Amino acid sequence: MRYDSVTDVIGDTPLVRIDAAVHGLRNIDLYAKMELFNPFGSVKDRAAWNMSRRRLTGAAERGETVVELSSGNTAKALAVIAGMHGLPFRSVTNRMRVPEIKDLLLLLGAQIDELPGRSECLDPDDTDDPLTRMYHAVSADGAGYLHTDQYFNDLNVEAHVRGTGPEIIADLGGRAPDYFIACVGTAGSSSGVARVLRERDPGVTVVGLVAEKSDFIPGIRDIDEVHEVGLFDPGVYDAIEAVSSDEAIDGLLTLVRRCGTLAGPTGGGAYQGAVRYLRGVDAELTERRTAVFIVCDRVESYMSYLRERRPTLFQQPARANSVRHLTGEDLAGARSIGVAEARDWIVTDHPLVVDLRSPFAYRALHIDRSINIVDDRFGEMLHDGLPFSRRQPVLLVCPVGEKSARYAALLTRMGHPDARSLAGGVIAWRDAGAELVRD
Amino acid sequence: MVLFLRPRVDGDLGSLLDDPAWLHRVVDALGSPVNVVLPDQLARNVSRFRDVYRTHHLTGGIYFAHKANRSPALIRALAATDAGIDVASLGELQHALGAGFGPGRIMATGPKSREYLWLAARTGVIVNADSIGELAETAALVTAYGLPKIRVMARLSGFATSGTNVMSRASRFGIPADGTAALWDTLEKHRDQLDFHGVAYHLDTVGLPEKAAALEGCLHAMDEAVQRGLTPRAIDVGGGFGINYLDDEKQWEAWTTEQTAAVLGRRAPLTWNGHGYGLRNEGGTVRGALSVYPAHRPVAGPDYLDRLLATASATHRRPLGTLVLDSLYDLHTEPGRALLDQCGAVLLRVEEVRDDGRGETLVRVAGNGTDLGLEQHGVLMDPLLISRGEPRPDGPAGVYLTGNLCLEADLVTRRKVFLPRLPRAGDLLVFANTAAYLMDFSAGQALMQPTARTIAAYRTGDDWQWCLDERYWPVTGREENNG
Structure with a gap:
């Protein structure tokens, strides 16, 4: 297949049946609309392109910056599109909560503006939030912004009215599915697809999924936040149900491990929410039905999100020579010496003085002739064995003598005969009036 | 639909509020409203903050932000702990000195009148300066009156971030962090008058990323100062640790x-x-945006400080607390609200319960919106209903709490408050956990209505004693003398 531009690749995603052995529904064929196949990786490619395409001509000459309130896939797609057309892209967000997306946006050259948090000492007369203020600034005519305004822009919905919806009908042989389940973020895909399906068959049941409050699933809004979305119309949905991040991850694991579909948490939430809803109707059915849910994006961007919520998924074998596995006996065997003794020892035996503090602090002040290996890095080095000769005495120092004692214990356990820790650390050294130098 | 916002009430405050007879006796004696403060709880809160310091191996001062409550009992009880105090006016400075704080434990912040600055310089408290001009003025005072060299900190604002651009609310206070060259010049020039103690920030936000950016900015400023040959010792991260007001x-x-x-x-x-x-x-x-205090905060107070110190610096990829420790700096904090968690309550008597003729129930209390700054500070939580005699048998009721001012707008809170049952005249409504800002920050004498009496409550064994706020001292003179 040959294309003139990568943007021509957006859309026409496959519809893939989920094995009944996986979802366990007896009377329903469940299909995944594979939006993760879009070129920039998500369903938002469609909206981003549709909202911006007609306004790109001449935008570079006018010196415009593409701007969107997004911390996720829309920002990603717009950053790519802006870059292709020689425009800067600015993403405004309450918080970048997914570090991989943040890094990717920075890689793409985006500027990310994080809005300030809530005031601790409240000014109740200040009813305009920073978001509203920002909104006014970027929406003004001649402000130099190409503001795509995904939460209010009908072109977001239109992308799905022209694309996603008709594709589903075509792939189902000209029929609308009986059930359509989608997560609600901007409400663009759910309302756009719902509109097309209902035109074909008014009997379609549309289920909108939102996040549980104070929970977080990337790309989904919670039940209060959806009301801040201009495109959200509760009338579109036959039911609005909440899914938890736990359910979203369960769904993700099912899709990833059993369905060959490398879906992110939003897709996982859609799958889990869909199966949960359909299980309720499946028991009552006497004839076959079809259901479609959307797999929004791919799993790779959410490793930190998953690691934070399910650390057990990333269990790694314990590494050798770690301070984490010291016994009480090891620690008791470590030798600590006070400032006076250390000063004498430095003069008589010339131990290697290793300062475990950050390079930043070391640079400001340190014990003369000490070398600086920050504790994390020192730990990494020790995993692989002793980094210096057993005949070389070592004095470890840290701020208060706590970490240095642990590393002295570890060195001793690894067979070093004379590793000592400076009791009380550099603070005790300083307070005793011993010399600290800057180079 | 009944929508309770049950306050979180723990420990001593819980046990005190569990005694209806005691509460009624106090209001009968002193009239409504009555503010109750619990000095001993403040000391326990200080030690919880100190525990966080200990976990991170950090030393430094915990300076209670006086502005959060002006009760002498609280300030005197605090003087008996190892905490310091952050004063923001001439009156507060005098109060702190009189309560037993030596100048070494006092930090003078805020907008400074010449008199305030003079007393600060004369007594030798730490002057936390908002501007370079203020530093020069302090140095001039020291010279003019032949005072000893004075410890100063410089408050910075407008910190840069790396990676993303973390926007902060603009602050009226502080020296721009990207324009510190002039600051170092001033400090060098006045070396004989000013002993540069370190840099400070105070951000009015609950947002951790902004605070992390500011703390990192301070570390860099300290590094600059060291390179200029100055010898700063401490970073002051201000306050804003917050309270979790709600139980559920x-x-x-x-x-x-x-x-x-x-x-x-x-x-x-x-x-x-x-x-x-x-x-x-x-x-x-x-x-x-919902413009109220986030009444339920899973991470608040000492836990918030712990979280901040554990946050990794974006440039050094190392926890900020570890970087402060690595650099051998003291860490100063200025918690106000957080130190007053569970330290007091406001007692209000119900005067009248009536239907407003439009389907709403109005409960008028002997007190008003200035006695309790719930609206001003955006704190939403329910009062506890302490019935007098046999409670009504009926179920929950949604009511509006009106005050004793002859003003349409005088409501204790504009929120419809759901009570477990309809109150009767003579019952008490007790707003728990209101020692921070809510109790006396805005109380006034409008319409010549009485302002609240404040009492200090303390335990002797299982019994609760009280005395007038201004009569409280950490010693009573009545202790058993075993010597």
Whole structure:
């Protein structure tokens, strides 16, 4: 297949049946609309392109910056599109909560503006939030912004009215599915697809999924936040149900491990929410039905999100020579010496003085002739064995003598005969009036 | 639908409020409203902050932000601990000195009058300066009056971030962090008058990323100062650690959801005259932001400090607390609200309960909106209902709490408050956990209505004793003398 531009690749995603052995529904064929196949990786490619395409001509000459309130896939797609057309892209967000997306946006050259948090000492007369203020600034005519305004822009919905919806009908042989389940973020895909399906068959049941409050699933809004979305119309949905991040991850694991579909948490939430809803109707059915849910994006961007919520998924074998596995006996065997003794020892035996503090602090002040290996890095080095000769005495120092004692214990356990820790650390050294130098 | 916002009440405050007879006796004696403060709880809160310091191996001062409550009992009890105090006016400085704080434990912050600055310099407290001009003025005072060299800190603001651009609310206070060259010049020039102690920030936000950016900015400023040959010792990270006011997150979530629905007209209003608390309805879409204190905060107080210190620096990829420790700096904090968690309550007597003729129940109390700054500070929580005699048998009731001022707008809170049952005249409504800002920050004498008496409550064994706020000292003179 040959294309003139990568943007021509957006859309026409496959519809893939989920094995009944996986979802366990007896009377329903469940299909995944594979939006993760879009070129920039998500369903938002469609909206981003549709909202911006007609306004790109001449935008570079006018010196415009593409701007969107997004911390996720829309920002990603717009950053790519802006870059292709020689425009800067600015993403405004309450918080970048997914570090991989943040890094990717920075890689793409985006500027990310994080809005300030809530005031601790409240000014109740200040009813305009920073978001509203920002909104006014970027929406003004001649402000130099190409503001795509995904939460209010009908072109977001239109992308799905022209694309996603008709594709589903075509792939189902000209029929609308009986059930359509989608997560609600901007409400663009759910309302756009719902509109097309209902035109074909008014009997379609549309289920909108939102996040549980104070929970977080990337790309989904919670039940209060959806009301801040201009495109959200509760009338579109036959039911609005909440899914938890736990359910979203369960769904993700099912899709990833059993369905060959490398879906992110939003897709996982859609799958889990869909199966949960359909299980309720499946028991009552006497004839076959079809259901479609959307797999929004791919799993790779959410490793930190998953690691934070399910650390057990990333269990790694314990590494050798770690301070984490010291016994009480090891620690008791470590030798600590006070400032006076250390000063004498430095003069008589010339131990290697290793300062475990950050390079930043070391640079400001340190014990003369000490070398600086920050504790994390020192730990990494020790995993692989002793980094210096057993005949070389070592004095470890840290701020208060706590970490240095642990590393002295570890060195001793690894067979070093004379590793000592400076009791009380550099603070005790300083307070005793011993010399600290800057180079 | 009943929407409770049950306050979180722990420990001593819980045990005190569990004694209806005691509470009624106090209000009978002193009239309504009565403020109760618990000095011993403040000392326990200090040690919880100290525990966080210990976990991170950090030393430095915990300076209570005086402005959060002006009770002498609290300030005197604090003087008996190892905490310091952050004063922000001449009056507060005098109060702190008189309560037993030596100048070494006092930090003078805020906008400074010449008299305030003079007393600060004369007594030798740390002057935390908002501007370079203030430093020069302090140095001039020291010279003019032949005073000893004075310890100063410089408050910075407008910190740069790396990676993303973390925007901060603009502050009226502080020296721009990207324009420190002039600061170092001033400090060098006045070396003989000013002993540069370190840099400070104070951000009015609950947002951790902004605070992390500021702390990192301070570390860099300290490094600059060291390179200029100055010898700073401490970083002051200010306050804003917060209180978790509510017991149950679900109740907070339910109320905020219903408030959104009410603003959209999908349910009956939950507030007086449909007040939106910052939210508004624009064509069926909610705009604005809920402009209230986040009453349920899972991470607040000492836990918030712990979280901040554990946050990794974006440039050094190392926890900020570890970087402070590595650099051998002291860490100063200025908690106000957080140190007053569970340190007091406001008692109000119910004067009248009536129907307003439009389907709402009004409960008028002997006190008003200035006695209790719930609206001013945006704190939403329920009072406890302490019945006098046999409680009414009926179930929960949603009411509006009106005050004793002859003003349409005088409500204790604009939120419809759900009580476990309808109160009767003579019952008490007790707003628990109100020692921070809510108790006496805004109390006034409008209409010549009496302001609250404040009493200090303390335990002797299982019994609760009280004395007038201004008569409280950490020693009573009545202790058993075993010597």
